[in-house]
Amino acid sequence: MTDYMTITADAPVSRSAAIKLYDEAGFAGMRKAGRLAAEILDALVPHVVPGVSTGELDDIVRRMTIEGGGVPATLGYRGYTHSCCTSINNVICHGIPGDYRLKDGDIINIDVTPVVDGWHGDTSRMFIAGDAPIKARRLIEVTYECLMLGIEQARPGNRIGDIGHAIQRHAERHRYGVVRDFCGHGLGRVFHDSPEVVHLGRPGSGPELKPGMFFTIEPMINIGKPDIRMLDDGWTAVTRDRTLSAQFEHSIGITETGCEIFTKSPTGLDAPPYV
DSSP: OOOEEEEOTTSOOOOOSSEEEEOHHHHHHHHHHHHHHHHHHHHHGGGOSTTOBHHHHHHHHHHHHHHTTOEETTTTGGGOOSSEEEEETTEEEOOOOSSOBOOTTOEEEEEEOEEETTEEOOEEEEEESSOOOHHHHHHHHHHHHHHHHHHHTOSTTOBHHHHHHHHHHHHHHTTOEEOOSOOEEEOSSSSSEEEEEOSSOOTTOSSBOOTTOEEEEOOEEESSOSOEEEOTTSSOEEETTOOOEEEOBEEEEEOSSSEEETTOOTTSOSSSOOO
16 A cells, blocks of 8 residues: 655655655745756757767756756765766666767767755756767657656556556567666655656556656666666666667656646757757
8 A cells, every 4th residue: 555645845854655745835846946957958958969078068067056056966976976977878877977978979868966945856868969870869769759658647546557558568669678677766855755666567556646746757768678787886777788778857746637847848958859
């Protein structure tokens, strides 16, 4: 049986097994954090080009987060020393920024989470450096479609399994693999919270969606099999068969009639091509 708890603006909050239901103050806080997160990814568009280093992109994220009145949630998180994650080609998630310079045709997911007034705006998008092959562009298109099909199922009375099923069905229709080892998560004033939002499943299964729930949907889709391999750095996850992987992520809140996307681009740059 799933437990829920109502959270008011002044209530102390920590991670728990119970799913939190936030009030209008929570929605206002998430809108502000989500807006900054989306603006940061918008600002990266002209910088993701062949020759730029992932460390330089991380510097932009850190500067914009601080200038926007936030702090990067990942900076210092469990020993992580960067302000975003940069996952290139066959890296599924949690790629670490550094000296690597993007090459023509590279695809890269950039994942940012600014914390603004205690609220977490968690989002990621795919970017293309130069001109990527058709198979890479098609993977990106389908992965974005998976995200939006999952979001369509995020409404009161539905269940977590409805979201996962919509994502899995679309990805597997294209013979892509859906990563099982990582999932979406509750968030708000806590970075990672209940519920877990798995990107595959049976319709009608899992916790019921109720107004006030905040969580991410962030499908990771591989051209090949869904299996992963962790690198020795303890963070970076790559495809075991070395095929390409893509991911998109939004933070959303369940409303009385559907859901609100907190991290939607204010300029329409939610998915490439960014023109």
